[in-house]
Amino acid sequence: MAIGIDKKSVSLSKVAISDTHGEDSPYFAGWKAYxxxxxxxxxxxSGVIQMGLAENQVSFDLLEDYxxxxxxxxxxxxxxxTFRENALFQDYHGLLSFRKAMAxxxxxxxxxxxxxxxxxxxxxxxxxxxxxxxxxxxANPGDALLVPTPYYPGFDRDLRWRTGVKIVLVHCxxxxxxxxxxxxxxxxxxxxxxxxxxxxxxxxxxxxxxxGATIQRQALEKILDFATEKxxxxxxxxxxxxxxxxxxxxVSIAEILEARNYQEAERVHxxxxxxxxxxxxxxxxxxxxxxxxxxxxxxxRMSSFTLxxxxxxxxxxxxxxxxxxxxxxxxxxxxxxxxxxxxxxxGLRKAGINCLDGNAGLFCWMNLSPLLEKPTLECxxxxxxxxxxxxxxxxxxxxxxxxxxxGWFRVCFANMSxxxxxxxxxxxxxxxxxxNSVS
Amino acid sequence: xxxxxxxxKPLPQPEDHxxxxxxxxxxxxxxxxxxxxxxxQGIVQGRGGLILGSLIPCAxxxxxxxxPKRRRPPSPNPTTTSSSSDLARSASRLNLSTRxxxxxxxxxxxxxxxxxxxxxIGLSKVRGDEYDSLENPDGFIQLGLAENRLSLxxxxxxxxxxxxxxxxxxxxxxxxxxxxxxxxxFDGLKELKEAIAGFxxxxxxxxxxxDPNQMVLTxxxxxxxxxxxxxxADQGNGLLVPTPYYPGFDRDMRWRTGVELVPVHCRSSDNFMLxxxxxxxxxxxxxxxxxxxxxxxxxxxxxxxxxxxxxxxxxxxxxxxxxxxxHIICDEVFAGSTYGNEEFVSMAEVLxxxxxxxxxxxxxxxxxxxxxxxxxxxxxxxxxxxxxxxxSRKLTRFSSISVPTQRLLIPMIKDxxxxxxxxxxxxxxxxKTHALFVxxxxxxxxxxxxxxxxxxxxxxxxxxxxxxxxKGELELFEKLLDIGKINATxxxxxxxxxxGWFRCCFTTLxxxxxxxxxxxxxxxxxxCNPFCSKHLA
Numbered sequence: 003m004a005i006g007i008d009k010k011s012v013s014l015s016k017v018a019i020s021d022t023h024g025e026d027s028p029y030f031a032g033w034k035a036y037x038x039x040x041x042x043x044x045x046x047x048s049g050v051i052q053m054g055l056a057e058n059q060v061s062f063d064l065l066e067d068y069x070x071x072x073x074x075x076x077x078x079x080x081x082x083x084t085f086r087e088n089a090l091f092q093d094y095h096g097l098l099s100f101r102k103a104m105a106x107x108x109x110x111x112x113x114x115x116x117x118x119x120x121x122x123x124x125x126x127x128x129x130x131x132x133x134x135x136x137x138x139x140x141a142n143p144g145d146a147l148l149v150p151t152p153y154y155p156g157f158d159r160d161l162r163w164r165t166g167v168k169i170v171l172v173h174c175x176x177x178x179x180x181x182x183x184x185x186x187x188x189x190x191x192x193x194x195x196x197x198x199x200x201x202x203x204x205x206x207x208x209x210x211x212x213x214g215a216t217i218q219r220q221a222l223e224k225i226l227d228f229a230t231e232k233x234x235x236x237x238x239x240x241x242x243x244x245x246x247x248x249x250x251x252x253v254s255i256a257e258i259l260e261a262r263n264y265q266e267a268e269r270v271h272x273x274x275x276x277x278x279x280x281x282x283x284x285x286x287x288x289x290x291x292x293x294x295x296x297x298x299x300x301x302x303r304m305s306s307f308t309l310x311x312x313x314x315x316x317x318x319x320x321x322x323x324x325x326x327x328x329x330x331x332x333x334x335x336x337x338x339x340x341x342x343x344x345x346x347x348x349g350l351r352k353a354g355i356n357c358l359d360g361n362a363g364l365f366c367w368m369n370l371s372p373l374l375e376k377p378t379l380e381c382x383x384x385x386x387x388x389x390x391x392x393x394x395x396x397x398x399x400x401x402x403x404x405x406x407x408x409g410w411f412r413v414c415f416a417n418m419s420x421x422x423x424x425x426x427x428x429x430x431x432x433x434x435x436x437x438n439s440v441s
Numbered sequence: 442x443x444x445x446x447x448x449x450k451p452l453p454q455p456e457d458h459x460x461x462x463x464x465x466x467x468x469x470x471x472x473x474x475x476x477x478x479x480x481x482q483g484i485v486q487g488r489g490g491l492i493l494g495s496l497i498p499c500a501x502x503x504x505x506x507x508x509p510k511r512r513r514p515p516s517p518n519p520t521t522t523s524s525s526s527d528l529a530r531s532a533s534r535l536n537l538s539t540r541x542x543x544x545x546x547x548x549x550x551x552x553x554x555x556x557x558x559x560x561x562i563g564l565s566k567v568r569g570d571e572y573d574s575l576e577n578p579d580g581f582i583q584l585g586l587a588e589n590r591l592s593l594x595x596x597x598x599x600x601x602x603x604x605x606x607x608x609x610x611x612x613x614x615x616x617x618x619x620x621x622x623x624x625x626x627f628d629g630l631k632e633l634k635e636a637i638a639g640f641x642x643x644x645x646x647x648x649x650x651x652d653p654n655q656m657v658l659t660x661x662x663x664x665x666x667x668x669x670x671x672x673x674a675d676q677g678n679g680l681l682v683p684t685p686y687y688p689g690f691d692r693d694m695r696w697r698t699g700v701e702l703v704p705v706h707c708r709s710s711d712n713f714m715l716x717x718x719x720x721x722x723x724x725x726x727x728x729x730x731x732x733x734x735x736x737x738x739x740x741x742x743x744x745x746x747x748x749x750x751x752x753x754x755x756x757x758x759x760x761x762x763x764x765x766x767x768h769i770i771c772d773e774v775f776a777g778s779t780y781g782n783e784e785f786v787s788m789a790e791v792l793x794x795x796x797x798x799x800x801x802x803x804x805x806x807x808x809x810x811x812x813x814x815x816x817x818x819x820x821x822x823x824x825x826x827x828x829x830x831x832x833s834r835k836l837t838r839f840s841s842i843s844v845p846t847q848r849l850l851i852p853m854i855k856d857x858x859x860x861x862x863x864x865x866x867x868x869x870x871x872x873k874t875h876a877l878f879v880x881x882x883x884x885x886x887x888x889x890x891x892x893x894x895x896x897x898x899x900x901x902x903x904x905x906x907x908x909x910x911x912k913g914e915l916e917l918f919e920k921l922l923d924i925g926k927i928n929a930t931x932x933x934x935x936x937x938x939x940x941g942w943f944r945c946c947f948t949t950l951x952x953x954x955x956x957x958x959x960x961x962x963x964x965x966x967x968x969c970n971p972f973c974s975k976h977l978a
Binding site: 025090140160164234286 | 843
């Protein structure tokens with residue numbers, strides 16, 4: 003057999019060939035199954051229902067309504083001077099009007115319990131970029147961030163891929179509703195130390211994804227104390243802050259800082275975005291709010307790689323500073339999410355399935371551990387596959403969120419109509435009935 | 442990677458920005474506090490030793506704090522003072538250094554240090570006091586930013602004539618909230634890719650030169666270039682870059698990637714034209730040093746000189762890359778901004794006509810220069826390498842273009858009639874302004890390099906500097922700022938090996954502005970003694 007001559011192919015970087023992007027994991031495999039056979043009420047009623055995407059579509063009508071009424075701000079062509087300024091505006095400070103609007107929107111969401119200074123708002127094209135940017139700034143390659151489990155699967159990619167930074171898991175479990183404890187933090191920190199891994203910060207998501215629950219004030223205080231004691235950073239990803247079902251049940255780290263008169267504030271950084279609360283992921287709007295001047299300056303410069311288009315900034319500056327709109331939106335959105343949550347939790351309960359007590363977010367944390375033959379990862383994945391292929395629901399297995407207890411699943415409920423949700427619940431009901439009749 | 446960095450400079454203060462000088466308490470009231478922090482942090486962080494870590498950076502630090510302060514205009518924005526009091530800061534904050542303040546990564550520190558590139562210093566000087574013929578005739582004239590304002594009126598006109606009042610109404614297809622608000626492919630809408638592929642072909646005077654399936658869109662050419670660097674090279678690897686080059690490369694390509702730029706010096710005797718033998722030499726020298734070279738980055742048309750590469754040179758470049766088995770990144774962002782009679786030849790064209798192994802070639806494009814839309818953040822990675830495309834696509838999640846902006850641009854860029862008109866009118870205006878600018882300089886005996894494209898000229902002021910070195914050049918840079926109130930980018934910021942050259946961007950000027958600029962330059966020229974210079978022009 004003739005030996006072929008190998009053409010010298012040019013090589014790519016480690017980043018390019020690494021699989022840290024995670025797109026081969028079940029989290030994303032489910033999406034592929036959905037893409038190949040997507041549910042549609044009329045044209046494909048037996049297709050896969052997407053319950054793995056945390057997208058908020060329950061309040062679209064409010065957005066559409068606003069945009070139609072305020073079309074002048076969405077199309078600045080008529081005011082040519084604004085257009086000209088916007089076309090040229092690429093300042094990484096971002097439009098002041100936009101930063102002011104974001105700061106005030108964030109204040110509104112927190113019921114005025116915390117104040118935000120527009121000068122500390124750094125703009126990025128999405129929270130994904132914000133988290134990565136912060137990681138670049140706060141940690142060197144080889145360093146690590148402590149992240150409580152279960153967490154958003156995307157963190158594995160966003161925090162680690164290009165940055166070279168590691169994640170050290172802080173294990174939480176169902177014994178106390180997956181709350182973060184001081185012991186868990188200390189244990190994780192000690193574990194890292196024993197392996198000579200330098201911890202640079204803690205990253206919490208509040209309200210939590212995938213738990214769908216807010217972190218309690220006492221826990222936040224303890225986490226801040228822990229970070230202070232270890233002299234590390236605290237990043238609080240609050241992208242679901244506007245999606246807490248009751249305004250006063252969400253406590254932001256900003257409130258804790260204000261109560262402490264901003265002592266030790268310069269280790270704290272908040273990530274926010276309009277993708278979840280406002281249902282505008284396509285707009286690519288994220289921010290870093292940092293109490294650390296150095297981080298603000300650095301993040302600003304680094305944001306040159308990930309700026310928001312001036313046109314979008316302009317549009318949102320108008321929308322978010324419209325107090326009538328935002329007040330109504332925030333309240334209505336909370337109500338509707340609450341209703342959805344109730345619907346899904348009730349429906350699941352009727353099918354004999356329990357969920358974690360949730361009070362925020364676009365998803366519920368469902369407990370299917372009683373269905374597992376054995377409490378193992380393998381059994382969880384088998385169950386997940388069954389649900390995907392037999393029940394035709396794409397839900398996210400807890401293992402993709404690094405949950406230490408097998409059998410938990412994240413189920414999104416805000417990215418579909420109520421009818422579709424009912425269809426999904428019916429399918430689950432039928433599935434459970436089949437199982438019970440067999441056993 | 443941090444071990445290879447130069448001795449770490451002390452943690453800097455919040456960035457000097459004319460309109461936000463009082464935005465943080467520490468910069469406001471902490472004058473003496475700031476100075477105390479600086480040396481202590483050098484000691485506390487301990488890297489680079491006491492002397493390197495504290496004294497030298499301190500001196501540099503003080504100089505840079507002092508220098509811009511002299512120039513800073515009074516802060517026009519009063520609102521920031523009230524906001525700083527909202528964050529009630531305790532006095533203990535200023536004494537953080539005694540305990541060792543909170544760590545920021547080495548990457549963060551490199552970016553955070555006060556700007557030491559004259560490119561950025563100059564840009565920030567102008568901010569807050571920019572020339573306007575009516576409102577601020579004594580302000581700084583910005584010749585340091587390659588921004589094209591000559592043809593914005595055409596775009597404004599298109600928008601007012603073509604966009605319905607409601608961008609989000611039923612009328613426009615695809616412009617409903619669902620198609621705009623929900624998650625879309627991170628690497629750009631298919632229709633926008635198609636539209637841009639067509640636009641790029643038109644700009645380069647060809648038909649169907651670009652395949653939208655080989656395109657990845659991202660938020661700006663800055664991002665496009667960084668993504669390619671992440672994909673093609675590992676930390677510590679080198680990319681060959683002919684000088685003089687765009688000062689932003691130093692930041693954009695190295696900051697987060699850890700990639701190194703290896704300059705390949707070009708000279709005025711060749712009109713700073715790239716030569717493959719020079720690349721070869723640089724490559725070999727790098728090898729001897731033990732540095733792995735992963736690719737070459739060329740900008741064509743070049744920035745800051747404005748050269749266009751011939752087909753032959755492009756072929757030679759591909760041969761060179763093949764021989765060394767490295768990548769080629771071709772930054773073609775100024776492809777539509779040509780003003781000579783020569784046609785621009787894209788690398789895509791060269792590859793099209795031959796059966797080269799295309800896997801090593803990647804092109805960067807964007808709408809910031811040719812279409813004057815830097816605010817919209819539209820950048821393009823065009824590659825023939827499926828693996829690079831696959832990796833880049835995934836990376837665009839960190840830097841996607843806002844979907845409403847994409848939707849706005851699709852009909853505009855698809856409009857062949859409009860874009861054709863825009864391209865030719867814009868070219869004519871650039872040509873005209875360029876001619877007037879060069880002529881004005883010639884009258885003062887100042888010559889420019891021969892350039893065929895770009896939004897700038899490469900001006901030879903070496904006769905005016907004394908001594909004939911970087912120091913002399915920086916002095917002229919300062920004179921231009923102080924006496925002429927003009928910001929022009931000195932060649933040293935572009936790593937030019939010959940002192941005395943300056944990049945002057947002329948596309949922010951109207952015809953009426955040009956005599957004003959020339960007058961200002963004359964004021965500076967008059968203070969220079971040409972006979973001191975050892976260099977003969």
